[in-house]
Amino acid sequence: MWYFYTRSLSASVSTIQVSSFTLANNIIFTAIISKTFLHENIDTLWLIGIGVILMGRKTENKVKKLKKLELYRAIGPFYQLYAYSAER
Numbered sequence: 001m002w003y004f005y006t007r008s009l010s011a012s013v014s015t016i017q018v019s020s021f022t023l024a025n026n027i028i029f030t031a032i033i034s035k036t037f038l039h040e041n042i043d044t045l046w047l048i049g050i051g052v053i054l055m056g057r058k059t060e061n062k063v064k065k066l067k068k069l070e071l072y073r074a075i076g077p078f079y080q081l082y083a084y085s086a087e088r
């Protein structure tokens with residue numbers, strides 16, 4: 001099982017920047033492979049782990065939106081000044 005897990009991590013598109021979404025995809029991929037080929041039982045811990053990771057994904061999205069909003073608030077006055085000077 002861990003062989004497939006490490007293989008799925010190395011095959012991940014985003015190996016440098018690991019997010020909870022890619023981690024959840026890797027866990028799901030590993031669970032499917034281990035259930036199909038190795039006939040292992042997927043216990044409750046796997047399901048709890050996936051749920052926690054997906055909850056973390058929602059939190060990441062909220063943080064990204066807040067950071068983007070802060071960036072727009074910081075750039076806004078400078079952009080308005082630039083647009084005003086370009087009109088002249």
